[in-house]
Amino acid sequence: MTELTADESEERRRSIGARRNPDTQEAILEAAEAIVAEEGIAGFSIEAVAKRARAGKPTIYKWWPGKTALLLDVYHRHKPANVHQDTGTVEGDVVAFFTAIFAHWGNTGAGQVFRFVVAEAQRDEAAAASLQSYATERRKQSGQIFERGVARGELAADIDTGLAADMLAGFVWHRLLTGRLIGDPIEMRQAARQLVRGLLAPGR
Structure with missing residues (x-):
C-alpha cells in the first residue's frame, strides 16, 4: 500500500x-x-x-453553521408538499398557497420555529445568512406562480415575478409575526384577489 x-x-x-x-x-x-x-x-x-x-x-x-440553519432544515422536513400548486389560475395558486402555509403554521410547531428563525436573523449574521439562503429558494418557487400566469397571458408580460413573490412572502410573514394567521377561506380568497388583480393583463 x-x-x-x-x-x-x-x-x-x-x-x-x-x-x-x-x-x-x-x-x-x-x-x-x-x-x-x-x-x-x-x-x-x-x-x-x-x-x-x-x-x-x-x-x-x-x-450546519448554527442552530438557525439546523432549525430551518427541521422546519422544511415537514412543510407540506402541496404549498405550491398549479390550479390553472394565479388566484387559485395563491389561495392554495395561503391555505397550506397558514394551516401548517397554525396546526404544527412550524410557526413557532419560523418566528424564532426570523427573530434570530435580526441579531445574528449566521442566522441572517441561513434565512436569506432559505428565502432565496422559496422566492424561486413562489415566483413560478406568477411565471405561469405570464405564460398563460393571464398576467401582464412586463411584471417582475420575483417582486411578486416577495409581495406574497411579505404578506404571509407579516401575518405570522403579528399573530394574525388566516383560517377563513373567504378572507384568503379576498387577500389573493387583492394581491393578484393589480397584476392582471389589460382586458382581464
Missing part, C-alpha cells in the same frame, strides 16, 4: 469530514425535531441535539 504524505492525509480527513453520513444526518435531524416538539424553542440547543443524537458538536457545526 502506498503511504500517504502528511498533506494527503490531512486532505483526506477534511474530505471525509465534509461528506455527510446519511444515518448520522438523519439522527441529528430527528433529535432536533424531537427536542422542538417536546421542549419548544427554549429547550433547543446544539448541545442538546448532539447529546440526543449521540453525535459530536463539531460534526453538527460542520454541516
